Amino acid sequence: MNKAFLEIENLKKVFPGPRGGEPLTVFENVTVGIQRGEFVCVIGHSGCGKSTILNVIAGLDDATEGYVFMDGKEVKGTSLDRGVIFQNHSLLPWKSALSNVMFAVKSRWPGWSREQVRAHAMKYIEMVGLKGTEDRKPSQLSGGMRQRVGIARAFAIEPKMLLMDEPFGALDALTRGTIQDELLNIWSQAGQTVFMITHDVDEAILLSDRILLMTNGPNASVAEAVEVDIPRPRNRETLFKHERFYQIRNHLVDFLVRRSKELSGNGGGATRTVRLAAVNEDQDDSSDEHPRRAAAGGH
């Protein structure tokens, strides 16, 4: 058994039915291993339980069945070792951008002097390009700037793992692109393990080492783990010129549009690892013809 940094084993979440109705199994048999330093994105339609999986990893929610281990220890409750970047920034609205980051830094290192906390927080504020606006309140910042503060806050506590729940979902396309670049930049320096939820196929390809594809809920599961073997450093301008890009993209879109529905609810077997190899590989309809290099997961 090859121990990954983060082990998700047979995770299942059941929500009680409304007024004693049928209980709803959102996802089941979710077994994924994530290596240290790996950047993993999850794509799936709304209602497949992506956010719930992220919350379970974060310790904010409990799974009905199954376990999550990080670094060999079971995840029980929240931890400063797992930073979370929320979709709607979730900054404390009465604190300035810098104070928000300092607040997190103080929780991480309670023994630090105020100066030390300030300097450390400022380093991350600068890293996301907010120097000069650090004294503004969140309401005085644009949506993109707020999300940058959220990113600075999450990175500033130097967690072993970062969890991002559609961090750019509420941003316009232009801002989103800039922040994706910044995120890649910070991540390549810090080298954290990242688990990120997104709806944006291009974003997933740009950022990920591996993309987990989830079938539709209820009874969703992780059907495939697509490896993105486009060499780093990547950037938005040249990414789409890479021979793999459209191959991977078509595969993802095909999955989201067609196969996520077809595969949904069949209990979720083991997750298949998919590496799209040779160019000109037939990428059209036939759903079971995709090259299968290895069956992976927690076994």
Add this chain to the structure above:
Amino acid sequence: MWNSINLRAALLSLTILIVALAAWEWSVSGGLVPSEQEELSEYERLMGGASSTAGSGVPAPSAVINRAIEELSDPFYDRGSNDKGIGIQLAHSIGRVAIGYGLAVLVAVPLGFVIGMSPLMQKALNPYIQILRPISPLAWMPLALFIIRDAGQSAVFVIFICSVWPVLVNTSFGVAGVKKDLLNVARTLELSRLRTAFTVILPAAAPTILTGMRIAIGISWLVIVAAEMLVGGTGIGYFVWNEWNNLDLTSVIFSILMIGLVGMVLDTILATATRMVQYAD
């Protein structure tokens, strides 16, 4: 533009004041009730003509202004229990409100936190709050007088009981309404429950809590006047009632205006405090 609307509003306010005062002065100086002098009303006969000194008996605004100048030039004189300056009377009332209201805030804010954070406590205590809240604070007065056996402290108790509900309800409402995202942030940062309460929930709920405190101070000031009319002794409420018994309507009107003025100041203080903790979401 900003300047001009303020200026115009001030001019309009002033005009309304002058017109109102002029109408008042004219109506009491015989304009409206010319036959008053010829025959005493039944009430005036009962009073032995004591109130007929100034036409209709209602004092003219000029008389009130003169009285105000007189009282305010020496607000803190003390010539025995029935003759104290307006400043002393107001100070007694403000003191009672400060103690009763202060105790209410000390009790209601922590209790409101508990109710707001615990759905169990919310469900368990809600029936009592709903039954106790609509009771007129003055209805507690006989019970308070019997148990406490001190008029002044009973008035303080009545202030306590009338301020506790708005603060309690608003605090629990504000605490329960803190965004789940902010609480999740606190959890991911591994903050202790106490630190979460003080550094996340309290600032997040502060505007709602202070709104409750602002409502409470307004009610307290309304109730203290009535309470002091009942318990007597000192305070602006007692002063008003005493001047009525003296048939000194000039002083009654003057005290009414002073009650309004102090109420406005108290409200302004709380409004400023609310603005200080307000944040844009």
